[in-house]
Amino acid sequence: MDRASPVPLYFQLAQQLQAAIENGALTPGTLLGNEIELATRLGLSRPTVRQAIRTLVDKGLLVRRRGVGTQVVHSGVRRPLELSSLYDDLEASGQQPATRVLADRLEAASAEVAAALGVAEGTEVRCLERLRTAHGEPLAHLRNHLPATLLDADAARLAETGLYRLLRATGLTLHSARQTVGARAAGPAEAELLGERPGAPLLTMERTTFDATGRAVEFGSHLYRASRYSFEFQLLARG
Structure with missing residues (x-):
């Protein structure tokens, strides 16, 4: 001191x-x-x-x-803004990630999902919902939409590792992404799922990921516990 x-x-x-x-x-x-x-x-x-x-x-x-x-109790998760998966970032920092698959279904693309993936509204897409934990505590609710035939993985494989790792295993090259970060209060169902009180602050993140050809391959809409999670920025001065 x-x-x-x-x-x-x-x-x-x-x-x-x-x-x-x-x-x-x-x-x-x-x-x-x-x-x-x-x-x-x-x-x-x-x-x-x-x-x-x-x-x-x-x-x-x-x-x-x-x-x-x-x-x-645990260390907070500080995640750099780069094209990486939450699972890989947690694993690399010794945070003991685990996943519970909440949903894996085919559905008609909403206007928002269709615009992100560059398909017609109503096109069949695959929707994945997962609860990501670290050290046994809820950290994030992840919702991802992908082209329906892009990934052949069942719930067991989705629970074992991160989505980006599975996509890369198919030979896909993840090249870039467009991402928006925000915040809002937790609703009752979200609070219960994430182990927070209703109204607690949650970080929001929407990301559209593109492969090396420029095709949109994934649209993520995620919620993170603000008490345990933050994004880390590196800012450079203009020349």
Whole structure:
């Protein structure tokens, strides 16, 4: 801790703990002890430790358990904006992804889906709905529409790995995507599915993915828990 810094000590502690959680030094389930133990161990006041812990509890990284102390729950997911699948990003960061297939059906393309995939409205397309979890906790509700004959994968295969990995296994080259990120409040059904309260903030993402020939091969409409998930941007100054 830099006691001469204008940055409050509680914030410095919160940043250090968050970094340790995100880089895996503090793994899910790790016990940090109670506030008195932490304050003594770190040479800080109890109010300083309490405020740092509250900051990380509010972010969903720590939880207080009566009779146990403060425990690491999980690290938040910070995902770079690049053409990758959520499953692969979670797996690469040691987040233990798993998938529950909610729906796998053929349906008539709505106007929105048809425009994204470049087909006529009413064309038969394949709709996939999945619940993606990390460390056993709900993270995202994924809805994808694809051309009906593009992918031959059953629910078991869809539950084992990511959609992009399956598409690439067919010989498809995923070249580029157009993506929109937003936010809205969770409805009752969405909140129940994602383990949030109704009205909790959710991140939204719509993505149309194109192959090397410029053909639209997938339109995704996804919901993410804002308490556990964020997008990471790299911005460059104009020359």
